[in-house]
Amino acid sequence: MASVKKYSGVFGAIFFLLISIPVLRADDAVLFDDAFFDAEDPLVVADPQEGTVPAAPPTADQPVPAADQPAPPAGQPAPAEGQSAAPPASAAGQPQAVSREEPFSVDLEPRVIPEVVPGQTEPAVEPAAPPAAVDAPAPSRENAESLPADSAESEPAPPVESAPAELPKEEESGVGEEIELVKTLVSPPDSVLGQLHGEPTALSDVLEGVTRPADRKSLTEAYWKLSEALALYHLSLISAGDIEDCITRFTQQGTPSESQTAVLVSARRLAAQRSAEAKVAFVEAQCRLAELRSRNGAAGDRTFRPAIPTDAPNTLSYQTRFDRISREKRLSPQAAYYAEAIPAYYETMTLYDKSAADALEAFRTLYFAGGTSAEILLSAADKLNSAKERLIRSVCTYNKMIAAYVAETVGADVRGQQLISTMIRVPGRSPLPAWDAAPSTRIASAAPIPTQYSPRRPRPVSAEIPQFDSSAPPNAESVVQPSQNAEMLR
Amino acid sequence: MTSFRFFLSLAAAILLGALLTTGSGLNAQQPPQAADAAAPSVLPPIIDDGASSTRPEPEETAPPESSKTALDAGSGDSLELTQEQEEQLRQITKVIYEVPPTHSGGGDAEIVEIPLSLFEALSQIQNSADRLAAVESYWSLRSSIAHLNIEIHIRESAEKAAGVLEKAAIDTPDFQALMAVYRVYLSSADARIAQLRVEIREGQIDLMRKTQRSTERGWPIPSSTPWYGNYTLRSEAAQSRSFELASEAILIPEKIRAGYASGFSLGSPENLFTPEISTFERIDDGYLYLKTLENKRQAALGYVRVLESLNDSIARYVAAYSPSIDSRVFVTCLIGNEEE
Numbered sequence: 001m002a003s004v005k006k007y008s009g010v011f012g013a014i015f016f017l018l019i020s021i022p023v024l025r026a027d028d029a030v031l032f033d034d035a036f037f038d039a040e041d042p043l044v045v046a047d048p049q050e051g052t053v054p055a056a057p058p059t060a061d062q063p064v065p066a067a068d069q070p071a072p073p074a075g076q077p078a079p080a081e082g083q084s085a086a087p088p089a090s091a092a093g094q095p096q097a098v099s100r101e102e103p104f105s106v107d108l109e110p111r112v113i114p115e116v117v118p119g120q121t122e123p124a125v126e127p128a129a130p131p132a133a134v135d136a137p138a139p140s141r142e143n144a145e146s147l148p149a150d151s152a153e154s155e156p157a158p159p160v161e162s163a164p165a166e167l168p169k170e171e172e173s174g175v176g177e178e179i180e181l182v183k184t185l186v187s188p189p190d191s192v193l194g195q196l197h198g199e200p201t202a203l204s205d206v207l208e209g210v211t212r213p214a215d216r217k218s219l220t221e222a223y224w225k226l227s228e229a230l231a232l233y234h235l236s237l238i239s240a241g242d243i244e245d246c247i248t249r250f251t252q253q254g255t256p257s258e259s260q261t262a263v264l265v266s267a268r269r270l271a272a273q274r275s276a277e278a279k280v281a282f283v284e285a286q287c288r289l290a291e292l293r294s295r296n297g298a299a300g301d302r303t304f305r306p307a308i309p310t311d312a313p314n315t316l317s318y319q320t321r322f323d324r325i326s327r328e329k330r331l332s333p334q335a336a337y338y339a340e341a342i343p344a345y346y347e348t349m350t351l352y353d354k355s356a357a358d359a360l361e362a363f364r365t366l367y368f369a370g371g372t373s374a375e376i377l378l379s380a381a382d383k384l385n386s387a388k389e390r391l392i393r394s395v396c397t398y399n400k401m402i403a404a405y406v407a408e409t410v411g412a413d414v415r416g417q418q419l420i421s422t423m424i425r426v427p428g429r430s431p432l433p434a435w436d437a438a439p440s441t442r443i444a445s446a447a448p449i450p451t452q453y454s455p456r457r458p459r460p461v462s463a464e465i466p467q468f469d470s471s472a473p474p475n476a477e478s479v480v481q482p483s484q485n486a487e488m489l490r
Numbered sequence: 491m492t493s494f495r496f497f498l499s500l501a502a503a504i505l506l507g508a509l510l511t512t513g514s515g516l517n518a519q520q521p522p523q524a525a526d527a528a529a530p531s532v533l534p535p536i537i538d539d540g541a542s543s544t545r546p547e548p549e550e551t552a553p554p555e556s557s558k559t560a561l562d563a564g565s566g567d568s569l570e571l572t573q574e575q576e577e578q579l580r581q582i583t584k585v586i587y588e589v590p591p592t593h594s595g596g597g598d599a600e601i602v603e604i605p606l607s608l609f610e611a612l613s614q615i616q617n618s619a620d621r622l623a624a625v626e627s628y629w630s631l632r633s634s635i636a637h638l639n640i641e642i643h644i645r646e647s648a649e650k651a652a653g654v655l656e657k658a659a660i661d662t663p664d665f666q667a668l669m670a671v672y673r674v675y676l677s678s679a680d681a682r683i684a685q686l687r688v689e690i691r692e693g694q695i696d697l698m699r700k701t702q703r704s705t706e707r708g709w710p711i712p713s714s715t716p717w718y719g720n721y722t723l724r725s726e727a728a729q730s731r732s733f734e735l736a737s738e739a740i741l742i743p744e745k746i747r748a749g750y751a752s753g754f755s756l757g758s759p760e761n762l763f764t765p766e767i768s769t770f771e772r773i774d775d776g777y778l779y780l781k782t783l784e785n786k787r788q789a790a791l792g793y794v795r796v797l798e799s800l801n802d803s804i805a806r807y808v809a810a811y812s813p814s815i816d817s818r819v820f821v822t823c824l825i826g827n828e829e830e
Contacts, residue, residue: 259767262778262782263785280748280799373777
């Protein structure tokens, strides 16, 4: 008994150790997580659906296709939505760091793989990441932006049933309302389109069958110029409406004075004159594009077709992926220039964006403020118009730069929607690269994409034209008194 | 390709028919010597002077399908003007295109300026491309001079208003601020006028080079007025011939409409450069006067821009339509017969 007592302490210690070892192992597994397993066995990853598959570590110039989705042949358009390789649900709208880490944490540890539910992206089968030494260059601004996209592109995700769940909502993504303003201006309502003539034309229609990068560049530039002209024409009509709102404002306040009448009439006439000029500029841009299309069209197709653009220009930040592409292909100095200039011009564009929002805010404030003079209110309307015009022109310039960069970096073997998705967001496609590249089109796999959402905070100012409250009844003093001046303003 | 040839054949047939049926109308507009010289291989487009009965009837031939949309584009609004509208536009254009003194009188050299009609400017040019370049230079200079005219008138109005305000001699900060704004406006106008005078000299040099003239007889001042009315394109047969013709056939009607809109937006010819404000009752009226003046200035400049663009388009269209046309007929096709 004494011996039992003597050794009971030892037995107790052994028993405690036997119990506690599994617990410690489980804790270690959580703590070491991906890095631990990655270091131990980098060649094996666990597939959540098919068990374990071997995965060769890709190098920078050797992207690996998805295990369950063979890469399409060269030049073949990417699969449609619902079949395309899509990024993880969080990739589009969440901070990039999260997206960059996801391949490791999701794929190497089955117990942390989320369940696939309808409407969400299936977890991607990700090969092991390239060694850090391969990605030695410190990420520049655009490089940093491109990192999650690179991983998503070179490591395509399996098909998904639906993409919308992964698309960020506007208020979450930070897509400001001024971007909506541009979209609104380049997509006029039927009342405006009814005054124009031409065939609704997408950018892909314009570039169909065009293989020479220089031709693609000139055609794309002409397309954006036309889009700009359409937006400016639409804007001229909106601005004329703003002037009419000002006239309504002053006639509601009472009989306008002789000076007020003169300035309001002159502003109305100037607005009409500007609309006429804007329409001519639109038709000129139509002719320019039609002529280029006739020259560059497929053999025998020399039809002169005025177009009405249907694709909106890109207003989001653009991932040039210059570092990655330049590792695979010798790029021109022009490409290097655009790789630097495009992000810089994006900043410029956002400043114009802010300027337009501020001008709109100022106009609305002055409009609703009592006692604002006609001169000040019309000046505010002028400034609003100018700010919007500068924004539109900057968006066009930005997209022309992107077209020039694409002409320098994307080969002739990339065509169709693949080509379009290097410049603008293609409706129905993932905002992150949604197409796989065969080895023969490896350079295309590192093609630039335009689709990084802006991290900017949404602004409170509505992008819409100010909707003035017409429900408020005018007070007794503001009832319009017929007079000569009022007649002139009708 | 077959259809393209068919359209070419069709175009030739239509042009021949048009020459036979409307040639008398065209010749009726031309001076005798121009009629003698006019033997173009294809009939050039003609000026539609509105009131004239010489405008040919619309051709019944259907345009090529490829250009149908473009032609439809021009059918939305009528390009016809009433007699009153036409007269108003003529008066407005006349006032806008008055020739002011193009030099300030400073300097040692005596500046001699001579009026130069478009026909005179083109008389020594044989090459079609050179002729087109000379026409563009001519209208560019004409626009610069019209621009100068507008600036001078606008400045005069601002100066006059400033004089009236100064007489009030109100000693308040608000009033002094208003007067400061007027002074800024006047000095800006002075700068623009000085800049324009330099540009006009440069334009004159460019025109002399392109018209192969020397300065011995003086500096040229374009005297022809750009075309601002309706224009018969005969585009149905022309559009299938070249992209340029097709483009201009779409653009010219649009520019004519823009010219109408711009011209009529200027208001009555009597008040092109003078706001319809008779008295200054409040300080705010002074600002409104200046704002109205600026709006009028911008609208007038817009009209000049539109007309320059329209006349350049017409020149390109005629040059592409009939490259080997005689200079006098060419000018007639551009601006009709000028009243000497």
